[in-house]
Structures are given as structure tokens and as C-alpha cells.
Amino acid sequence: MSVDRNxxxxxxxxxxxxxxxxxxxxxxxxxxxxxxxxxxxxxxxCLGLPGSLPVLNSQAVELAxxxxxxxxxxxxxxxxxRKNYFYPDQAKDYQISQYDEPINSNGxxxxxxxxxxxxxxxxxxxxxxxxxxxxxxxxxxSAERSLVDYNRSGVPLVEIVSEPDIRSGAQAxxxxxxxxxxxxxxxxSDGKMEEGSMRVDANVSVRPLGATEFGTRCEVKNLNSLxxxxxxxxxxxxxxxxxxxxGEEVQQETRHWDEDSGSTSSMRSKEEAxxxxxxxxxxxxxxxxxxxxxxxxxxxxxxLPARRRAKLVSLLGGSPSGxxxxxxxxxxxxxxxxxxxxxxxxxxPAALALARASNEVASxxxxxxxLDPAAFSTTVQMESRGDLSSTQAKAVIAELMSTxxxxxxxxxxxxxxxxxxxxxxxxxxxxxxxxxxxxxxxYLSGEEKLSQFFIGKVMKATRGKANGKDVVAELRRxxxxxxx
Amino acid sequence: xxxxLPLDAFTIASEVRSHERSARSVVEEVIESIERGDSEIxxxxxxxxxxxxxxxxxVDEIVANGCDPGRLAGVPVALKDxxxxxxxxxxxxxxxxxxxxxxxxxxxxxxxxxAGAIVVGKTxxxxxxxxxxxxxxxxxxxxxxxxxxxxxxxxxxxSAAAVAAGFVPLALGSxxxxxxxxxxxxxxVVGMKPTYGRVSxxxxxxxxxxxxxxxxxxxxxxxxxxxxxxxxxxxxxDSTSLLKSEQETTExxxxxxxxxxxxxxxxxxxxxxxxxxxxRVREAADALGLSGADVEEVSIPxxxxxxxxxxxxxxxxASSNLARYDGVRYGLRVDADDVASMNAASRTxxxxxxxxxxxMLGTYALSAGYYDAYYGQAQKVRTLLIAAFDKVYERFDVLxxxxxxxxxxxxxxxxxxxxxxxxxxxxxxxxxxxxxxxxSVPFGSGEGGLPVGVQVLAPALHENEMFTVGAVIERAASxxxxxxxxxx
Numbered sequence: 001m002s003v004d005r006n007x008x009x010x011x012x013x014x015x016x017x018x019x020x021x022x023x024x025x026x027x028x029x030x031x032x033x034x035x036x037x038x039x040x041x042x043x044x045x046c047l048g049l050p051g052s053l054p055v056l057n058s059q060a061v062e063l064a065x066x067x068x069x070x071x072x073x074x075x076x077x078x079x080x081x082r083k084n085y086f087y088p089d090q091a092k093d094y095q096i097s098q099y100d101e102p103i104n105s106n107g108x109x110x111x112x113x114x115x116x117x118x119x120x121x122x123x124x125x126x127x128x129x130x131x132x133x134x135x136x137x138x139x140x141x142s143a144e145r146s147l148v149d150y151n152r153s154g155v156p157l158v159e160i161v162s163e164p165d166i167r168s169g170a171q172a173x174x175x176x177x178x179x180x181x182x183x184x185x186x187x188x189s190d191g192k193m194e195e196g197s198m199r200v201d202a203n204v205s206v207r208p209l210g211a212t213e214f215g216t217r218c219e220v221k222n223l224n225s226l227x228x229x230x231x232x233x234x235x236x237x238x239x240x241x242x243x244x245x246x247g248e249e250v251q252q253e254t255r256h257w258d259e260d261s262g263s264t265s266s267m268r269s270k271e272e273a274x275x276x277x278x279x280x281x282x283x284x285x286x287x288x289x290x291x292x293x294x295x296x297x298x299x300x301x302x303x304l305p306a307r308r309r310a311k312l313v314s315l316l317g318g319s320p321s322g323x324x325x326x327x328x329x330x331x332x333x334x335x336x337x338x339x340x341x342x343x344x345x346x347x348x349p350a351a352l353a354l355a356r357a358s359n360e361v362a363s364x365x366x367x368x369x370x371l372d373p374a375a376f377s378t379t380v381q382m383e384s385r386g387d388l389s390s391t392q393a394k395a396v397i398a399e400l401m402s403t404x405x406x407x408x409x410x411x412x413x414x415x416x417x418x419x420x421x422x423x424x425x426x427x428x429x430x431x432x433x434x435x436x437x438x439x440x441x442x443y444l445s446g447e448e449k450l451s452q453f454f455i456g457k458v459m460k461a462t463r464g465k466a467n468g469k470d471v472v473a474e475l476r477r478x479x480x481x482x483x484x
Numbered sequence: 485x486x487x488x489l490p491l492d493a494f495t496i497a498s499e500v501r502s503h504e505r506s507a508r509s510v511v512e513e514v515i516e517s518i519e520r521g522d523s524e525i526x527x528x529x530x531x532x533x534x535x536x537x538x539x540x541x542x543v544d545e546i547v548a549n550g551c552d553p554g555r556l557a558g559v560p561v562a563l564k565d566x567x568x569x570x571x572x573x574x575x576x577x578x579x580x581x582x583x584x585x586x587x588x589x590x591x592x593x594x595x596x597x598x599a600g601a602i603v604v605g606k607t608x609x610x611x612x613x614x615x616x617x618x619x620x621x622x623x624x625x626x627x628x629x630x631x632x633x634x635x636x637x638x639x640x641x642x643s644a645a646a647v648a649a650g651f652v653p654l655a656l657g658s659x660x661x662x663x664x665x666x667x668x669x670x671x672x673v674v675g676m677k678p679t680y681g682r683v684s685x686x687x688x689x690x691x692x693x694x695x696x697x698x699x700x701x702x703x704x705x706x707x708x709x710x711x712x713x714x715x716x717x718x719x720x721x722d723s724t725s726l727l728k729s730e731q732e733t734t735e736x737x738x739x740x741x742x743x744x745x746x747x748x749x750x751x752x753x754x755x756x757x758x759x760x761x762x763x764r765v766r767e768a769a770d771a772l773g774l775s776g777a778d779v780e781e782v783s784i785p786x787x788x789x790x791x792x793x794x795x796x797x798x799x800x801x802a803s804s805n806l807a808r809y810d811g812v813r814y815g816l817r818v819d820a821d822d823v824a825s826m827n828a829a830s831r832t833x834x835x836x837x838x839x840x841x842x843x844m845l846g847t848y849a850l851s852a853g854y855y856d857a858y859y860g861q862a863q864k865v866r867t868l869l870i871a872a873f874d875k876v877y878e879r880f881d882v883l884x885x886x887x888x889x890x891x892x893x894x895x896x897x898x899x900x901x902x903x904x905x906x907x908x909x910x911x912x913x914x915x916x917x918x919x920x921x922x923x924s925v926p927f928g929s930g931e932g933g934l935p936v937g938v939q940v941l942a943p944a945l946h947e948n949e950m951f952t953v954g955a956v957i958e959r960a961a962s963x964x965x966x967x968x969x970x971x972x
Contacts, residue, residue, distance in 0.1 A: 044588050047813065048813070049586070051568040051574075051590060051687040051689045053686050053721060053723065055721060055723050056723065084807060086827055088810075088812045088823055091808065275851055277803075277851060277855075279801075279850050282724075283723060284723050285723050
């Protein structure tokens, strides 16, 4: 598309649905689990059988409040409404949701780059079942048969609606990934987009730069990953700009993102939009958490990702490099920051602890339980003192995690990781230099990066026992003495 | 008039508990009398002979073991067919629920069982409880045992008729706008609607959730009170269920007497009623005065708007409650080319005209652009009505008035005129909108010698004052009957 994109601004608001990590469903006692045989995890309530009634799950309310507090929302007395529409996966042909009185409202989310996105509301509602259309194009209208699985029916959701404060696909991505970190950190949701426990719809519009009124928006659905979110927004903005440049108007409608073709297509127009006939759910009473409950939820929250990242940054001395910042994000996202904090407290260099946590520990999260934080911290210190080479330190961490041992010094000894004496290192370096005269000549002529080549050779010869730093020091000494 | 077992619930229970009579023999007799006598009245849509006999044997065994099966030991009870019974068809007298067998019991059914009562069958009703004559049933109308050319009232007409005919001493119905009290009045039995939230709605197939309440039918106030006590109480499966409040037993209330009670006779519940109905209500009020109550007439003008508000709120909730009957999961399915057409075809074939009319009314009332003018406005009227009641109850303990504007009418008389049919509930609807308890007690007869019911209304949670007054009216009716019989 050849359009003048620079004279337009994209305006995005996101609606994020996340499944809550409750033990049971929102209105009945069925377990809230994923991946069971179809229609085995159901009861009269979540199947909407005649005569059944919903009873609100207080754990779901608590998790919703956690999300609200983490997003700086006000928690207010709220109520439930029925959203009426016919669809086979909707057991009652209405969804119980919150309408004009959501439990959380008027919050905001601060992104790592410091920008703020307003959060209009974060309300509770129930999930639907899952329909599989067999035959035809996989859509309901052309299908030969439709199969419905009600296991998901009644699973608790919180829908988080942002203000139209987002201005690019990249910022939308940052918003969703920060939101995901918060959901995970508050243990409210697992935030897995690929399993559908976190689902994102984007409202996209464009307007000429400097305009104060919003353009006509389109709602884009079926965004199953951060990648499709960014792509779909960029595509949709470009499509709308092209329409405007061609003198056409953007129609308000719901559009479907197709990952394969990389484009959006119309699902239904404004005229075809449902009239949901919202009205207060008479089977439920008002939900008004008292101050004590709200306070106890606030207390249980713990520090949020932004504060935890700030803590790591301060341990790094306040101005981390780009790669270090990526390690900070990953470490907090994976809940590994406690390792770095503990190691730093014990006197280990934070940067090294961060590197080991975000690489070696992060690559084997399943074994995290067996890793003793004190042992991790000792290992990092041994490495920083030069008692262990980096290769050895990584091997020790792997061993600690796979066996649950808590004595890194003994582990290193058992593996034969004694620090090599300066004499032995000098011997090995001299051997490596004599074996590779060409490379040595280039090193001497100033190709510093060839030190890596020699480190590799020495490591190979010593089966990783040598310390890289010592090798470099010996190379420098040799080169200086040859220059004399 | 009695075609069945003339015994009252207390006699049956005491005889079963004291080995004088077996529960099995009671059930056998009841089933036999229904099979013999119900072909004309058609108060039942299904009998549960097998499970009832099995249950009776369990009750007898408990007695044989020297234990107490409960205060309703061996008492046969009929259930309106909108109360879920595990393993037994529950139809709401609608074709749309054809073939559906509930996998669970309603809370009231569990409570009946725990009290030793025995469910013998399911009674006919207006389809989804929408009607005042039991004529909109898919299974055909029920007839009034007092005069089989007349309707029994509705929507719980089957339960009212079953008790009036003497098939069972007790029955349960549901009351959304008068569906217990109006048929009770027309059939000459006691029918009561508890305070909203007193009785769990779990397992009651919803018509209008904010108005529906399950309640008892009996031939006496005392039996109705006993059955109410058995089925009421907090249920964690119903979020609108009230927590149990400390209160005296209904037994004490029944014998307390009305001396010093302030009774208001409501002008709007007498206006435009059939003359003989008005006379009976005034006689009942006089009897209360003679028994020591302070009786005074009172006008509550807001009552005039209750019917209009009700016919927006109830259909609005119904339009949503009945959406689930879509042919997808249970009940009738009429196949078609795609899902939406299958939904439409199933609903078209499965629902009768009155149900369709109310679904359309309710859908319209909730539609974008009409919500504020209809549903929203009706909710405001409801709020005003509650405030008006609150104000009147500062001066009165209970209120009395007619239950039904007239005695039982001819079958078919109002079938083609929905508004005339809706007006049958004009006296009963206010209590549903307010969530208050009310009872209809038979008091003499009106046109054609047919029964008249006097209604006693009380504020929320004041069932006992209502029972106290009901018991006195009942005694006065029996005294008047004895005097009348002595005179002839």
C-alpha cells in the first residue's frame, strides 16, 4: 500500500479478556481446568439447565480486585447484568457480565518506557463454551455440523478495557505484555495467549495528525499472539488510511484478523451488531466488597513488575545497558528477581547474578524448585572471584538445579573444577599459540577479537577448567613480552 | 366434592409415625384415587407411582426402626410441574421441554423428602406459569373440582385442583403474579406466597426470577403454615435466598389471635370486584374486628399502576429466562438448515401463543431505545409501590382485600382476550412486586356458589402475622358455614 502514513495518527483501545486462576468456575463448583475431555467438566449451573441458579465465586471476586488494584483502579459496589444473544456455545443464551457498574474502574497502566495507558474498567464475567464448526469454511453459517464443548462455560473472566490512549502497534504490544506480567505477578491469571487464557480485541481508528476528534473505529478480533496483535493493528491502520486517501469512508464494523493472509476482513457491520438487551441479573445480589476485604487484598498483592524492575535496575547501578534491560524484563517476567536480589545481598555482583538468572536458570524453569537461592548466590560469587570459569559456573548451576544439592563448592570439587594455577594457564596458552601461528600473528597485529579463538582452544584443551579472564590476561602478557 | 383421601396432613403424619397406618398404604390409596378420579379434572400431568411407593417403604422402614421420618411422615404431596424432580419428567406444561428429565432435585423437593413427605406426581399449569386459568398448558386445561365447566385459576391450577379434589392434602405451586393465591381462591383452598427469598428457587424453572416464589397449597391455614415451614430456609445454591431469621414458630402464630392487631382493608383491592366478592371480604374484615383487631379502610393509590409495571418486568425477565430453550442442549429440537433456523423452528413449534406473546413483549421492553421508557419506568413504579407499602405498614400490621376479582370463570371465557386474563391478577401482583408475603383463605361463596378467597397481605418477613389473621378468618368462615347450615 502506498499511502502517506506520516500525516495520520493511529488511535487504539484494547479489550483484554483473561481467565482467572480460580479453583472453580464463576457461578458453580465445577473445577476451573483446561484440557479435559469435552463436556465432562459441567453441571446443571454451567450447562444452564432449567431451574439452575448462579452463585458468585468469592475467589473470583478477590482475583478481580487484585487485578483492579494492580491497575490503580477504584473498587466500587457493583452489579451483574445479563447480556442476551443467541449462540450455541452460550448455555443460557445470555452471558452474565458487569455492565454499568463494574467492580474496577478509572485506573491506568504504566509501561516500561514511562508512558501511561488509561484503564476504563476491569469487570467480571463468565466465559462461554467452545464451538467447533465441522465442514464449510469453519464458520457457523457454512458449517455442516457444529460441536459444542461446555467445559469452558462459566470459567471466570476479567475483561480489561483500556482508554483509546495507545498510538501504535508496538505500544499495544508493550501494553499487553506489561499487562500479562501484572496478571502473572498477581497470580490472577496465567496470561497464556496461545492457550486462549488471555484474549485481545483491538479497537483501531486513524485521524489526521493534530485532529482532536476520533475517527471511525473498527474492532479487530482473533488476535492470538503478540505478533498478530502488532501486525493486525499495523495492517488495519494502513487499510483505513488508504480508504481515507482514496476519498472513501471507514465503516464502523467488527473485522476478523487472518494470520495466514496477514489481513482483516469484515465480520459484521454496525447495522448487524446485536442488541444485547442488557438488564440487571435478578438471580444475583449486588457485589459490594467492604473496606476490610479490599485492604486485605491490597496487602496480599506484593510488589508489582514495575517496582521489581526498578529494584533490579538500582542494583545494577541505575543505568543498565540495553541487553541488561532485556535481562531485567525477562527475570521479573519469570519471577526470578528474588535470586538476583538475594545474590546481591550476599555480595555477588548483580550484573553477573542477573545474567545467570535470566539465562541459565530461565532455560530450565521446571527445575527452579530444586535451586537453593543461597547456593546460586555462592556459585555467582565463586565465578566472580575467578574460582570458577563461566563454563564451570554454568555447569555447577545446572547440577544444583538437576540434583537439588545445596553445596556448590562440593559440586565444583566433584566435577574436578579446581581453579587452574597461573602456571598451568600459561602452559596451555603457550601451547595454543604455538599451534596457531597465523592467528597469533593477527592477534599481535591488533585483532583483539581473536582472543576468543584462543580462549576456545584453551577451554577445549582443559575441558572448560580454565578461566576465560585468566587466558586473556596471559595472552596480553605474552603479546607484551613478544613486543619487547 | 372430595374424590380422594379426606384425611389432613397432620392426621396422616401422626398415624404413620405411630404405626397406625403405613406410608405405603397412604400412597397406594392416593395413586389409586388419582387414577380413578382425575380423568375429568386433569390436575396431574404425570404420576410418580413407582418412586413414591419406594419412598413410602423407606419411610415405613424408618418408623419400623423406631426413628422419626419427619413431621410430614408419609404425607403425599403434589408438585407443580415447574419444580425439578431428579429422574422424573419436568415439563412446565410446555412442548419445548418434551423428553427432558432433570438430573437433580429442586431444593424444596429435598426438603420435603427430609421431612418424610412423599412426592406423588406433577401437576398441570399454564405453560411456563404464564396464565391465570391453566388453559395455556400444552397438555390441555385442568378443570375446577367445584364445577368442571369452570377453570381452576392459574397458573398453579393443577396443584390447587388436586388439593381441592382431595387427591392430596398438600401441594406446592409457584407464585409470580398470583399463581398460587388466585387458583387457591377459585378452588376454595388455602394458598400462600412467602416473602421473596424465604424459599429457595433452586430447581424452580424460572418465569420471572425477581418475582417467582414457591409456596404451599392446603385445605387449612395450619397445614399451609406447616408446609411453608418445611420448605423455607436459607439455601446457599440460591443467591437471593434470605438468611434464617429468628422467629417464633408458625404454630404459636396460629393460636395467638388478632386482639390489638391493626388491619387495613385496602380500597384498591375491593374496587371494581364482583359484588359478592366484595361482600365476603367485608364480612371477613368484620369478623377480624369482632375478634379484637382494629380494622380501618385504607387507600393505596399506587396499586393502580402495579399491573402495568408487572406486565413489563415479568415478560422482560421471561424473555431472557426462556432464551435457553433453543433446541441445542435439551428438549424439543426441530431440525433445519443452520443453527439459527433450527433455533427458530424449535421455538416456533415448542412454545404456545401466550408464551410467545410474553417473550415478544419482554424483548421489546428491553430493546435499545425502549429500555428506559418501559423496563426502566416499570422498575421505578416498583420502587414507588414498595415505598407506598412501607408507609402504609407504619399504620397497619396487615392488609386485607380480595384475592381474585371474581369467582371461577367458564373455560375459554378469556382465552381470546389477554388483557381480561391479565386482570385476573390485579389483586395479587402488588405483593410480588414488593416481595411481600400474602395468603388466600377461603371465605364463603360467591356467584354460582363458587368459592371466594380473602387475601391477607403482610410486610416482608411477617408471615406469622399473616398466618395469625388467616387462621382467624378461617375460623370465622367455618363458624359462618355452621350457622348457615344450622339455619337451613
